[in-house]
Every structure is written in C-alpha cells, then in structure tokens.
Amino acid sequence: DAGVTQSPTHLIKTRGQHVTLRCSPISGHKSVSWYQQVLGQGPQFIFQYYEKEERGRGNFPDRFSARQFPNYSSELNVNALLLGDSALYLCASSLRQGENYEQYFGPGTRLTVT
C-alpha cells in the first residue's frame, strides 16, 4: 500500500519567490496536516485540513497558506520566501481529524531558500 507521498523531494528558491508543495495522503485518510522541521528541531505544526476545511493553524505568518482538494490531496503555499523558511516540510495524514488517530508522515520536501 502506498504511504503518504510528497512532491517535489527537493527545491531551491530565491528570497522573495513563491513555492507550492504537494501532498497525497494514504488512501482512505481524510485529514492532512503540514509541519515544518528545521535542522536539529522537532516538527512544528503549520496547518490541519479535514474534509477540505481548515481545522487548525499553528503560529506561522500569513505568508503560509494551504488547501485541501476533493480527493483529499493538499497543497502548502509559501509567499515572499525568507532565508528562515529553509526547512524540511512534512505532510502527515490520518484517518480522521482530532481524537487519537495516528498521523503518518511522508518523506518530506527539502526547501532551500538562497
């Protein structure tokens, strides 16, 4: 069975540019969450989507936005990139939103901003 997939795997962008990251959840999973992981730190929560609606937002600026599509895949958009946005961006899917459902992570997208 396919796990969570993310694309692209690596990305290099210049300060001020815009980036779109994509995620496909495990088949049957309806909830998708996005996390940012900088080197040496644990992942930090950015967004959670369930049934195409935003259900949670972490402490990130408005430059970060996301959406979920009818097939439950998701996009994370970041505008006006800063050097500090360089990180591993992780997508996690779970069967439902909230409760004690395990979140399964994808391989991540490594974003480098120069």
Next chain:
Amino acid sequence: EDQVTQSPEALRLQEGESSSLNCSYTVSGLRGLFWYRQDPGKGPEFLFTLYSAGEEKEKERLKATLTKKESFLHITAPKPEDSATYLCAVQAMVYGGSQGNLIFGKGTKLSVKP
C-alpha cells in the same frame, strides 16, 4: 503552555547495551503520546501511541511506557540499525473544537556502535 522535553539530546551505545530515552511533557489535557523514529533526511516513522498512565507497548527491541508526567522509550540489546533520532509528541485535548496537531520534542539522536 503545552511543552515536550526530551533527554538526553544524544546517546551513544555499544551494540547490546540497553538504555532508556526520556520524554517529559506538560499539557492541559493529554489525548495521546506518540513515539516516532526519524532517519536522516526522511519523514518520521510511527512507532507507538500511548493514551493513559500505566500503559505499555512493545515492538521488537523497543518498549514505551507512560506516566502522568513522562514517557520512556526502553531499548533492549540495541543493534546498529536502531541508530536514528527518536521523536516524542503529545496531542492535547482542545474543548469546543478539535485540533489534532502534534507538539514535538527536539528528539534524542541515538547512535549504536557495533
């Protein structure tokens, strides 16, 4: 403020030398505590979920336990392939709406030498 602290930051073991990793947490109400394994440059791999104090779960050489304030990940007779960063995360109760986001610690980097 909900918080997760992991110790030690790094741990070096000889093959076969058993040890424990600690995860201390403060959370307004615990829905679940999660352990993940993360290899360099990859997404976290789900290991265990613990829901209530006194609960224990085992998988091969790993055993996770939970008290009201901390969790331990015991590694028995580790092998070099157990080398990885182990992440602990908590999911908090949120009333008046659900949020399934995880709050992670910084992780413990485990190295097992042959």
